[in-house]
Amino acid sequence: MIALxxxxxxxxxxxxxxEGLTQKILSSERTRDMRKxxxxxxxxxxxxxxxxxxxxxxxxxEHDIETVYKDLGARRASQGVSLPALTxxxxxxxxxxxxxxxxxxxxxxxxxxxxxxxxxxxLDQFFDRALYHTTEGYEQAVAQKIA
Numbered sequence: 001m002i003a004l005x006x007x008x009x010x011x012x013x014x015x016x017x018x019e020g021l022t023q024k025i026l027s028s029e030r031t032r033d034m035r036k037x038x039x040x041x042x043x044x045x046x047x048x049x050x051x052x053x054x055x056x057x058x059x060x061x062e063h064d065i066e067t068v069y070k071d072l073g074a075r076r077a078s079q080g081v082s083l084p085a086l087t088x089x090x091x092x093x094x095x096x097x098x099x100x101x102x103x104x105x106x107x108x109x110x111x112x113x114x115x116x117x118x119x120x121x122x123l124d125q126f127f128d129r130a131l132y133h134t135t136e137g138y139e140q141a142v143a144q145k146i147a
């Protein structure tokens with residue numbers, strides 16, 4: 001069983017996490033193009049991931065991830081965000097979460113290690129799929145624009 005304590009901790013601090021992530025994205029040179037996205041929209045997307053993390057990890061299917069993140073990729077392409085900036089923003093989303101978990105002390109003792117490993121595996125899987133489908137949606141939008 002995943003470390004539900006940690007997932008709930010993330011969800012409880014979702015607003016704080018979203019605010020910090022939004023600031024990182026807007027201030028990073030690698031995500032300069034993300035400034036083309038309205039700040040409230042960017043914050044909302046950041047908040048949505050963290051606030052609903054248990055749903056994303058435990059209930060959403062590959063198809064759900066594909067649908068949401070292909071749309072996200074297409075939207076960012078239409079907003080003129082470069083693919084490298086978008087990719088880096090997704091990587092920052094994951095990195096920001098790891099930093100939070102380290103700060104909060106992921107290690108809950110030997111009896112929690114398997115749950116924590118399962119959480120880390122599910123997080124990696126989710127972010128890898130989100131990145132793939134975002135890129136796919138982005139490329140499809142660009143190809144349609146050219147055609």
